[in-house]
Amino acid sequence: MAPSLHPLVDNGITPGSSSFAGGKLRCHCASDKVEVTLSSNVAHNHACGCSKCWKPTGSLFSIVGVVPRDAVSVTANASKLSIVDKEATIQRNACKDCGVHLFGRIEKDHPFKGLDFVHVELSDEQGWQEPQFAAFVSSIIEQGTHPNQMDDVRAKFKSVGLQTYDVLSPPLMDLISTFTAQKAGHIFSNL
């Protein structure tokens, strides 16, 4: 049987709703779940193959999107949260008991500062933006996927309509490079 990319991808993509305005995320604990309330839909939702993003058991990819950090509030059991890696750009707040990542926040100067990274599968609600592309695809090799599986993995994404990239998508890479260029003193008109 082919390995699962992610449950939200394996059987085809279900479109989200443009009028959907947020909902609650909950960790996997049986009781005393950490609850995060989002007052916005996600944007740039995508599959990520990197080793740092939280993935459900048995899946090769994470599904992760962003929301403005002002739209994120921890509404239950905040004391169970702990930052996975304080040195990382994205400070991933995970439940100490079940390991699920509830939100990732950037505190340092960065083009994505102000956006929090979240996993919509932690919500019961329908309407979240569907995955738009697959990122950091080659990174799954670093976690043990055989290199000879990569054609199948990329073909599967393509079959459900998702482009694959080995870093981020071109628009996001352009945003990062624009930020870097501006820091170096380049001025772009009409951005």
Ligand SMILES: N[C@@H](CCC(=O)N[C@@H](CS)C(=O)NCC(=O)O)C(=O)O
């Ligand atoms: N190949 C590396 C890539 C890690 C990486 O760069 N992840 C991206 C996508 S989430 C990132 O922006 N990381 C910043 C961070 O983890 O703080 C791995 O799999 O660990």
Ligand SMILES: [Zn+2]
């Ligand atoms: Zn938990």
Ligand SMILES: [Zn+2]
């Ligand atoms: Zn990632």
